[in-house]
Amino acid sequence: MVLIGLGFGCKNGAATAALASDAAKRVYVAPGEKDEVYAFLSGGFSGQMSVYGIPSTRLFKIIPVFSVFPENGYGYDEETKNMLKTSHGYVPWDDSHHIEASMTDGKQDGRWLFLNANNTPRLARIDLRSFETKEIIEIPNSAGNHASPFATENTEYLMAATRFSVPIPQASIPIENFSKGDFKGTVSMVKVDPKSGRLSIELQILVPGFDYDLSHCGKGKSHDWCFFTSYNSEQAYKMIEVGASKNDKDYILAFNWVRAKQCLDQGKASNFGGEYYRNYLPENQPAISEKLSGVKMLQPKDCPGVMYYMPTPKSPHGTDVDPTGEYIVGGGKLATVIPVHSFSKLMEVKDKPEHRSGMIMDIPILKYESTLAGEVKKPCLGPLHTEFDGKGYAYTSCFVSSEVVKWELGTWEVEQHLPAYYSVGHLSIVGGSSKEPYGKYLIALNKITKDRYLPVGMELPQSAQLYDISGGKAELLSDFPTVGEPHYSQMIPAKLLMDKAAKIYPLEENKHPYAIKNEKDARVVREGNTVRVYMTQIRSHFKPDTIEVRSGDTVFFHVTNLEQDYDIPHGFAVGGAPEMPNLLIMPGQTRTFKWKAPKPGIYPFYCTDFCSALHQEMQQYIRVLP
Amino acid sequence: MLELLLKKISKMNRLLILGVGLLFVSVYFLPIWHISLDAPQYPEGLGMKIWIDKITGSSTYDLQNINLLNHYIGMHEIVSESVPELLFMPYVLGFLIFGAFVTFLHPKVYLVILGILNIVILGILGMYDFWRWEYNYGHNLNPEAPIIVPGMAYQPPLLGCKEMLNITACSFPSWGGIILFVSLGILALIVWNEKRRMDVSK
Numbered sequence: 001m002v003l004i005g006l007g008f009g010c011k012n013g014a015a016t017a018a019l020a021s022d023a024a025k026r027v028y029v030a031p032g033e034k035d036e037v038y039a040f041l042s043g044g045f046s047g048q049m050s051v052y053g054i055p056s057t058r059l060f061k062i063i064p065v066f067s068v069f070p071e072n073g074y075g076y077d078e079e080t081k082n083m084l085k086t087s088h089g090y091v092p093w094d095d096s097h098h099i100e101a102s103m104t105d106g107k108q109d110g111r112w113l114f115l116n117a118n119n120t121p122r123l124a125r126i127d128l129r130s131f132e133t134k135e136i137i138e139i140p141n142s143a144g145n146h147a148s149p150f151a152t153e154n155t156e157y158l159m160a161a162t163r164f165s166v167p168i169p170q171a172s173i174p175i176e177n178f179s180k181g182d183f184k185g186t187v188s189m190v191k192v193d194p195k196s197g198r199l200s201i202e203l204q205i206l207v208p209g210f211d212y213d214l215s216h217c218g219k220g221k222s223h224d225w226c227f228f229t230s231y232n233s234e235q236a237y238k239m240i241e242v243g244a245s246k247n248d249k250d251y252i253l254a255f256n257w258v259r260a261k262q263c264l265d266q267g268k269a270s271n272f273g274g275e276y277y278r279n280y281l282p283e284n285q286p287a288i289s290e291k292l293s294g295v296k297m298l299q300p301k302d303c304p305g306v307m308y309y310m311p312t313p314k315s316p317h318g319t320d321v322d323p324t325g326e327y328i329v330g331g332g333k334l335a336t337v338i339p340v341h342s343f344s345k346l347m348e349v350k351d352k353p354e355h356r357s358g359m360i361m362d363i364p365i366l367k368y369e370s371t372l373a374g375e376v377k378k379p380c381l382g383p384l385h386t387e388f389d390g391k392g393y394a395y396t397s398c399f400v401s402s403e404v405v406k407w408e409l410g411t412w413e414v415e416q417h418l419p420a421y422y423s424v425g426h427l428s429i430v431g432g433s434s435k436e437p438y439g440k441y442l443i444a445l446n447k448i449t450k451d452r453y454l455p456v457g458m459e460l461p462q463s464a465q466l467y468d469i470s471g472g473k474a475e476l477l478s479d480f481p482t483v484g485e486p487h488y489s490q491m492i493p494a495k496l497l498m499d500k501a502a503k504i505y506p507l508e509e510n511k512h513p514y515a516i517k518n519e520k521d522a523r524v525v526r527e528g529n530t531v532r533v534y535m536t537q538i539r540s541h542f543k544p545d546t547i548e549v550r551s552g553d554t555v556f557f558h559v560t561n562l563e564q565d566y567d568i569p570h571g572f573a574v575g576g577a578p579e580m581p582n583l584l585i586m587p588g589q590t591r592t593f594k595w596k597a598p599k600p601g602i603y604p605f606y607c608t609d610f611c612s613a614l615h616q617e618m619q620q621y622i623r624v625l626p
Numbered sequence: 627m628l629e630l631l632l633k634k635i636s637k638m639n640r641l642l643i644l645g646v647g648l649l650f651v652s653v654y655f656l657p658i659w660h661i662s663l664d665a666p667q668y669p670e671g672l673g674m675k676i677w678i679d680k681i682t683g684s685s686t687y688d689l690q691n692i693n694l695l696n697h698y699i700g701m702h703e704i705v706s707e708s709v710p711e712l713l714f715m716p717y718v719l720g721f722l723i724f725g726a727f728v729t730f731l732h733p734k735v736y737l738v739i740l741g742i743l744n745i746v747i748l749g750i751l752g753m754y755d756f757w758r759w760e761y762n763y764g765h766n767l768n769p770e771a772p773i774i775v776p777g778m779a780y781q782p783p784l785l786g787c788k789e790m791l792n793i794t795a796c797s798f799p800s801w802g803g804i805i806l807f808v809s810l811g812i813l814a815l816i817v818w819n820e821k822r823r824m825d826v827s828k
């Protein structure tokens with residue numbers, strides 16, 4: 001590709017070194033100083049989310065979401081294991097792609113993050129005070145929850161659409177029937193309670209059996225709408241690589257969610273099956289897992305005006321709405337242009353028959369040119385995802401040609417090509433999908449690392465790159481390895497989050513049913529073959545400290561950390577416990593370690609999180625009697 | 627001298643006395659003394675406040691955390707209940723307020739001087755008592771404490787700052803204490819002013 005080399009071909013060594021040292025200064029955060037921005041990166045196949053500081057790119061934390069986390073016991077202990085319950089049973093892993101930040105009036109509000117699970121359709125809410133996963137809802141009637149969780153302007157709803165169309169309801173029918181229209185997709189409207197953030201499925205809409213890929217919702221004038229890309233409009237079911245790449249255009253589905261809600265209220269949706277779990281972790285209490293069944297399902301034919309298809313070349317991935325809400329930018333993985341649809345044009349033509357080229361399942365297909373605002377010609381190969389800097393420029397990642405392209409909204413002219421190392425998927429600008437981007441940093445989330453770091457065997461760390469986009473020309477500042485595949489990101493200015501981060505769980509508010517708030521209440525209670533140990537931790541000891549149980553007993557250690565000091569968690573681990581790894585118990589928190597007492601003997605338990613000068617002495621014994 | 631003691635104080639000074647009495651009321655609601663502990667591992671600082679009737683941490687959990695720190699060296703737990711003086715201190719302050727009102731109603735210089743003496747005596751007793759508590763806390767260490775530094779005592783300073791291991795402990799009057807000092811100054815000024823007025827009128 002000639003484009004890649006542009007602007008980078010002929011720098012002499014001295015100039016490059018000067019540039020590098022200047023870049024080093026711009027990412028250097030001195031000891032004790034804080035970063036300017038939080039970057040939340042999804043972990044792809046790791047099922048987690050990680051938190052980095054920008055511009056230093058230092059890793060601060062991994063937030064366990066859909067995958068168990070032995071480091072702190074997430075998904076194992078009696079408090080959090082129900083978070084991973086689904087209608088398929090306990091699913092301790094998932095594939096996490098997209099992070100959405102909660103918004104008020106189209107601007108980041110720093111309350112929650114949402115993350116999708118693609119494999120076993122789920123959606124999670126992460127609280128930004130504690131940086132912990134507080135709720136996971138399963139999406140029924142869906143297979144591959146990929147176009148998720150994209151929020152409306154005030155986080156009224158999160159959208160979740162099916163990646164793998166399947167028979168809905170599930171049925172074992174010949175796979176060939178896919179091309180006969182027996183496979184379907186769904187779009188789910190997940191309601192977010194504005195105060196508590198609690199999630200519920202309000203409505204599903206049955207849509208044609210394509211692969212729904214990504215989504216973004218409108219803002220300002222396009223507030224009522226969300227836009228979903230789809231590929232495989234060919235409905236190929238064999239060698240999809242080829243079969244799904246035949247059509248010159250696939251579709252962006254324009255969905256009027258306000259209209260859908262209207263139709264729901266008018267009783268036009270019908271009761272439909274589907275079992276799903278909703279798991280909620282109340283503050284410092286065990287997760288509450290509810291099994292729910294049935295949803296309201298809407299057919300597009302019963303709700304005219306709810307959906308339109310906008311043809312978009314070619315297997316579109318990204319569908320990104322600019323800060324004004326006017327432009328919907330499509331990113332066609334196999335396309336050679338970046339098509340931009342105009343929301344005003346969509347409104348003008350959507351109900352005029354002369355602008356239609358057909359219908360699928362009663363959803364009108366509009367003509368490509370009718371909604372087109374413009375095309376960025378020959379920008380790169382494989383444009384994927386576009387973010388906006390709020391100054392009239394758009395940045396599009398290009399997977400095949402491995403670069404980021406800067407172009408101008410309105411003129412559709414390419415301004416700059418920035419190489420990426422290598423094969424960039426998504427990218428992220430601070431607040432770049434909101435109404436008010438804080439357009440200073442851009443990160444490119446790459447799929448391949450090759451020669452960027454010291455080799456560490458065949459599997460190299462995945463990688464992200466940081467660019468400064470505050471000036472006229474964007475500049476590469478640094479790159480950094482990541483945890484899992486850095487699939488998608490939301491970046492939030494630090495000032496929106498840092499001061500409200502929780503420091504402790506106040507003991508007096510601890511409503512855990514097995515909490516004790518005083519060492520005097522520490523005790524061992526036998527209930528038949530079950531033994532409950534009400535245990536406290538404080539620097540640097542446990543109470544009770546020596547325990548006797550009988551072989552075969554089921555022992556619950558309900559451990560409360562009595563500390564009320566920031567950053568003084570204690571750990572809890574028992575030697576040889578096969579089913580339960582470590583627990584990290586935050587100040588004021590109660591968590592439960594379940595242990596089947598093994599054969600008679602003496603078993604040590606100890607604090608695993610270095611807590612004080614006498615941490616090493618924070619250890620005791622359990623005697624197992626015959 | 628007797629003439630000065632029996633002199634009726636001016637209307638202005640009488641009002642000042644009333645003001646001092648009212649100012650004393652605020653001491654019920656303000657900490658009198660403040661001890662702060664600074665150490666690298668406590669970047670946000672730790673502190674405790676001594677009120678007329680209780681001891682608290684500077685922020686909600688400071689006292690608990692100071693006690694946790696102290697338990698390594700075997701210092702007794704600091705809790706309001708272990709300081710019986712705090713039970714009658716509110717009455718002592720009440721007595722001073724009562725004195726101010728009596729002086730307002732019976733505005734003689736000797737009562738002002740009596741007030742000064744009361745505050746000074748109570749102040750000296752109070753400071754001595756405070757020093758005694760600090761001494762006991764700092765020296766009466768549990769012989770079974772995990773960390774014993776030979777010859778080390780942990781008595782915080784009465785006034786000013788002092789290094790103890792890696793901790794800098796500072797002890798200063800807080801708003802309530804400052805009010806008591808200022809009131810003492812006002813009373814002294816009143817006596818000085820009355821003496822001057824007497825001298826001028828001669």
Ligand SMILES: [Cu+2]
Nearest residue numbers: 570607611618
């Ligand atoms: Cu510990």
